[in-house]
Amino acid sequence: MKTIEINKEKCVQCGMCIKDCLTCSLEFDSEKYPKFAQGGEERCFACQHCMAICPTGALSFGGKNPKDAGKVKFPKPDDVLSLIKSRRSIRQYKDEEISQEVFDKLKNMFPYIPTGCNTNTLHFSIIESKSAMDKIREKVRLNLIKALSNPVLSKLAGKFAKYKTNFENGEDLIFRGAPHMIVVSSSIHAPCANVDPIIALSYIELYAQSLGLGTCWCGFAQACFKLMPEFGKMLDIPDGYKPVYVMLLGIPDVKYARTTIPESFPISEIREIEDVNQTFTEKARRLLLNFIR
Ligand SMILES: Cc1cc2nc3c(=O)[nH]c(=O)nc-3n(C[C@H](O)[C@H](O)[C@H](O)COP(=O)(O)O)c2cc1C
Structure with a gap:
């Protein structure tokens, strides 16, 4: 269900939800609270970034309570x-x-x-x-x-x-x-x-x-x-x-005493891009073909 609900008491109108939306589905309403832009619901990927990024937990996506979401915590x-x-x-x-x-x-x-x-x-x-x-x-x-x-x-x-x-x-x-x-x-x-x-x-x-x-x-x-x-x-x-x-x-029936020592892969460390003889259209075509594949 693609819906967003804003708790206006909590919303600090920072616009982070709008900025982080990859499909540009959100915009400010006339009172500067986030809402779906025209066609936003259809474009929305339901990724919930808007809810995850909200610093005050003011945005609920799809009826979910931001309080139920886990804390962001990375291992060492x-x-x-x-x-x-x-x-x-x-x-x-x-x-x-x-x-x-x-x-x-x-x-x-x-x-x-x-x-x-x-x-x-x-x-x-x-x-x-x-x-x-x-x-x-x-x-x-x-x-x-x-x-x-x-x-x-x-x-x-x-x-x-x-x-x-x-x-x-x-x-x-x-x-x-x-x-x-x-x-x-x-x-x-x-x-x-x-x-x-x-x-x-x-x-x-x-x-x-x-x-x-x-x-x-x-x-x-x-x-x-x-x-x-x-x-x-x-x-x-x-x-x-x-x-x-x-x-x-x-359940493993074996224990390894140590890790392996694998060979490294070839890595191209690219810092500058040389112009190759390719038109923009050709590059775009290749990129799109790769994406579709
Ligand atoms: C895509 C893929 C397919 C694999 N298929 C088999 C398989 O059919 N049988 C098998 O015993 N191991 C399979 N392996 C395990 C590899 O042989 C193993 O990753 C490799 O020997 C390195 O050992 P490690 O995974 O313990 O580092 C596969 C690994 C990958 C990534």
Whole structure:
């Protein structure tokens, strides 16, 4: 619901809500209180910055009480860096389920995950029981054995074809024995449909690991789900949504004694921009194309 309500006793008419609005949806009324400008409701992304920035808590967005919003508090940079460095892809899990309390903590974080244009058109399929996960695990394993027994498919699988014996021996090379899994899907109409789920899983991974959980991005599972669309139904993915990525989840059965020492990425430190032979229209075209992609 896109509404704003102003408590005139509290409003100091500073205009910060108007200045911070990314869609220019707000303006002062004749008494210098904020209101929606013409067409503002339609443009509004419902990001709630107007409510969050108000120094006196005078602005309520969508009927929400600013008093119910959390305090702004950042952890120490060293703590954040330590979490980033200590995070590992976990491939050894305890044979037990995550408690409902911890699942709830994780799920309560989801609404804070940013999405492009604040569309919030994400869907989370969470396999919460080990028995459901085992069912998926077994179906995928049998499907893979079948596929790798086919000479044409086996040839296409290249170096992965040699894993047929592992699957036949009951090894879980795809889901790594994880008791849970999260599949994030995105509306096919979302402007950032391919990016939003990846951001979501990045948030989930770091928060989950801070809660003592183990996670692992699972490109293999993603590939399997692409090959086996029947999983869409099992995962309760809404119509008009596509599954984008998969993360394994569970209680780690492994402890790392230290962090890794990763190689650095190439970084271009740009301080001056040289004119390249491109017209403004061409630059704008490329920018827009990238945005749409
Ligand atoms: C997009 C993505 C997909 C991945 N897919 C898999 C996968 O299918 N199976 C797996 O065991 N690990 C997978 N990983 C984990 C990487 O192998 C892992 O990040 C890398 O080996 C570095 O280890 P670390 O995450 O512990 O630092 C994936 C990681 C990313 C970012």
